[in-house]
Amino acid sequence: MRFEMISISRIQLDNRLFEVSFLADLTALKISVQKKGIVQPIQVRSEGDLFQIVSGFRRLECAQALGLTQVPAFILGEDLSHLECFERAVEENFFNRKFNCVEKAGTIQKLEKEFQVSKEILIQRYFPFLGVSSSEAVYQFYKNILILDPVLQEYVVRSNLPTHVVEEFFKFNIQDQKTITPFLQSIHFSVSTLKEFLIWIYEMSLRDRASISDLLSEPLNAIVRNPAMDARQKLPILRQWLKNKRYPMLSGLETRFVLLKQKLHLPLESSEFFEDNKIHMKLSFQNKEELEQWIEKMKEASLKPEFDELLKMV
Amino acid sequence: MIHYRPSKIYIDPSVQNSPITQTILKTFPDISCEYTSEKPSILKKLDRYSDPLLEGKKHLWVTQNKGKLVKKCGASTSALQNLVCCNYFILDFSFNCHFECVYCFLQEYTNLPLMVVYANIEEMLKTVQDLLDRTSSSNIRIGTGEMADSLALDEITGFSQQLVPFFSIQKKAFLELKTKSDRIQNLLKLDPKGQTVVAWSINPPSYIQKYDFKTALFEERLEAAKECEKAGYKIAFHLDPLIAEPTWKKDYEELVGQLFSRFNPAWVSLGALRFNANLRSIAQKRFPNTPLTVGEFVSTPDGKKRYFRQLREELYQTVYGYITKYNRQTPTYLCMENEVVWKNSMGRVPSSEQALEKQIVSASLS
Numbered sequence: 001m002r003f004e005m006i007s008i009s010r011i012q013l014d015n016r017l018f019e020v021s022f023l024a025d026l027t028a029l030k031i032s033v034q035k036k037g038i039v040q041p042i043q044v045r046s047e048g049d050l051f052q053i054v055s056g057f058r059r060l061e062c063a064q065a066l067g068l069t070q071v072p073a074f075i076l077g078e079d080l081s082h083l084e085c086f087e088r089a090v091e092e093n094f095f096n097r098k099f100n101c102v103e104k105a106g107t108i109q110k111l112e113k114e115f116q117v118s119k120e121i122l123i124q125r126y127f128p129f130l131g132v133s134s135s136e137a138v139y140q141f142y143k144n145i146l147i148l149d150p151v152l153q154e155y156v157v158r159s160n161l162p163t164h165v166v167e168e169f170f171k172f173n174i175q176d177q178k179t180i181t182p183f184l185q186s187i188h189f190s191v192s193t194l195k196e197f198l199i200w201i202y203e204m205s206l207r208d209r210a211s212i213s214d215l216l217s218e219p220l221n222a223i224v225r226n227p228a229m230d231a232r233q234k235l236p237i238l239r240q241w242l243k244n245k246r247y248p249m250l251s252g253l254e255t256r257f258v259l260l261k262q263k264l265h266l267p268l269e270s271s272e273f274f275e276d277n278k279i280h281m282k283l284s285f286q287n288k289e290e291l292e293q294w295i296e297k298m299k300e301a302s303l304k305p306e307f308d309e310l311l312k313m314v
Numbered sequence: 315m316i317h318y319r320p321s322k323i324y325i326d327p328s329v330q331n332s333p334i335t336q337t338i339l340k341t342f343p344d345i346s347c348e349y350t351s352e353k354p355s356i357l358k359k360l361d362r363y364s365d366p367l368l369e370g371k372k373h374l375w376v377t378q379n380k381g382k383l384v385k386k387c388g389a390s391t392s393a394l395q396n397l398v399c400c401n402y403f404i405l406d407f408s409f410n411c412h413f414e415c416v417y418c419f420l421q422e423y424t425n426l427p428l429m430v431v432y433a434n435i436e437e438m439l440k441t442v443q444d445l446l447d448r449t450s451s452s453n454i455r456i457g458t459g460e461m462a463d464s465l466a467l468d469e470i471t472g473f474s475q476q477l478v479p480f481f482s483i484q485k486k487a488f489l490e491l492k493t494k495s496d497r498i499q500n501l502l503k504l505d506p507k508g509q510t511v512v513a514w515s516i517n518p519p520s521y522i523q524k525y526d527f528k529t530a531l532f533e534e535r536l537e538a539a540k541e542c543e544k545a546g547y548k549i550a551f552h553l554d555p556l557i558a559e560p561t562w563k564k565d566y567e568e569l570v571g572q573l574f575s576r577f578n579p580a581w582v583s584l585g586a587l588r589f590n591a592n593l594r595s596i597a598q599k600r601f602p603n604t605p606l607t608v609g610e611f612v613s614t615p616d617g618k619k620r621y622f623r624q625l626r627e628e629l630y631q632t633v634y635g636y637i638t639k640y641n642r643q644t645p646t647y648l649c650m651e652n653e654v655v656w657k658n659s660m661g662r663v664p665s666s667e668q669a670l671e672k673q674i675v676s677a678s679l680s
């Protein structure tokens with residue numbers, strides 16, 4: 001390996017065999033390159049008179065954007081195989097930053113497809129290197145990431161979603177993924193509400209034997225594309241819509257309970273999901289008069305037919 | 315029904331002379347066998363497979379049960395308050411099952427996905443005998459179908475040949491063999507003397523096809539039950555899990571009709587579909603597109619997912635109604651349910667677990 005300043009014009013910029021980054025944020029790097037130049041030389045290998053880039057794709061992009069014509073580079077020995085060069089690229093990237101899940105998936109795919117690493121060796125040797133556990137389930141997870149729609153891949157990375165949520169996307173085909181995308185783009189989901197959304201629509205499509213696009217056409221028009229609502233307002237409305245559809249009987253009971261409670265003018269609560277047969281009531285008062293008012297209200301309420309209906313409900 | 319055939323057998327030397335081990339070895343003389351007092355090494359390699367649970371079941375570990383050999387059923391010891399229980403005892407003779415029921419809670423035991431047979435049968439029977447010598451109850455039901463199907467492996471282990479004769483001379487206890495199989499050949503050679511009940515977990519035929527993979531079909535189960543009845547066994551049914559499919563009312567009405575026109579069951583239990591914490595996602599992963607998990611489930615205080623209470627009550631009330639149309643005397647009880655649900659569905663709450671136990675056993679076996 002030798003060090004040299006090389007001209008960018010001698011680098012094969014479109015040869016991305018050793019690239020591992022996905023959605024790299026270049027802002028900080030650009031500032032650093034502008035201030036101090038390229039501190040850490042890129043790595044290249046000779047290809048005749050030209051150079052093939054092994055690591056430093058992002059540094060090179062910044063250099064180009066800043067109008068540099070030369071970059072410092074380590075020229076790797078010709079005895080290194082393609083696989084060894086790729087290992088160096090991964091290693092260098094890995095020690096400088098955390099890989100996102102699409103980058104890990106891309107690395108695994110390159111090792112397998114471009115560098116003919118067997119699945120067995122991939123899992124046993126390279127998975128620990130990538131910081132993932134050596135199991136078939138993990139292998140499948142990263143394979144599935146790569147068949148996600150690119151827009152979703154980007155969403156997964158930008159939202160830094162945990163594995164158990166990313167897995168929920170795998171249940172949907174590309175067409176369904178495209179249907180889901182506008183929801184992700186216009187609604188502020190938390191991790192838990194996103195998971196709930198994905199599970200519920202999947203289960204409803206199974207239950208009703210309906211396509212995701214049929215299922216979601218109503219909220220797409222009424223909520224997602226509604227210009228009168230902002231992203232935060234949309235979430236509770238969407239959740240209520242979903243809950244009514246996913247749990248029609250339970251939602252019906254809850255709605256009825258709220259209606260009856262309003263008619264009785266009492267602060268009544270059911271147990272969670274009506275699991276026990278009691279109605280709870282919590283009241284506050286400051287003096288005897290207020291307490292007597294409550295007693296009066298309760299007496300009145302207990303004579304109403306709505307009260308009997310409420311008792312029957314639980 | 316799919317018969318079990320392991321790809322490898324691991325034998326703990328401490329049980330190599332057990333009659334159970336000997337029967338297994340005789341059944342599979344051609345299968346590679348490793349003697350080891352350690353846990354089988356395959357356990358460390360299972361996560362290399364896309365379905366470690368499925369792969370694990372190809373490995374049969376014959377060992378001794380070092381834990382509690384006889385214990386009370388989960389309902390009796392549940393942390394859930396007001397759970398009505400039937401004082402049932404469990405004899406752990408085996409762990410895991412080669413059948414693939416979508417709702418099976420054993421799928422959650424991912425740390426031990428092997429087929430495990432506990433071969434220290436003498437010790438097990440001695441523990442049962444000690445329990446019976448100590449108890450004042452004369453209606454004890456002891457079952458083997460909690461952590462495994464009671465009969466699915468009987469053709470290779472011969473457990474029934476040890477258990478049925480043992481219980482046939484008992485005065486205070488009954489053996490319940492709970493199954494979804496049709497492996498009754500060993501049973502037919504024995505005389506239970508009224509002390510063994512063979513119970514089939516059963517659902518409408520189309521549910522069995524959709525959710526009980528590798529098990530005996532509906533008709534195969536009922537034919538096996540008929541054979542057992544002829545051989546002197548009492549027959550019971552567990553309508554568990556009750557599944558609220560869109561057509562459940564009609565389906566269960568037909569099912570109850572079929573059962574009661576052909577049998578006079580010793581008892582019937584009802585249990586609505588329920589899941590432990592992670593089972594729902596495990597089942598969805600192992601059985602993609604299964605409609606089993608799409609019902610209206612909610613979290614209940616014991617951490618399980620169940621149909622919400624009103625729906626469970628409707629299921630129980632309706633199915634119990636079908637049963638009483640045929641026979642008002644058949645002891646029918648709810649499995650793992652609380653007092654509220656009992657009261658609203660069955661119109662009564664048993665006063666104690668002993669009372670329920672007595673009601674189940676004395677009405678049916680006296």
Ligand code: SF4
Nearest residue numbers: 411413414415418463
């Ligand atoms: S028969 Fe029972 S133990 Fe076996 S898979 Fe089905 S539910 Fe599980």
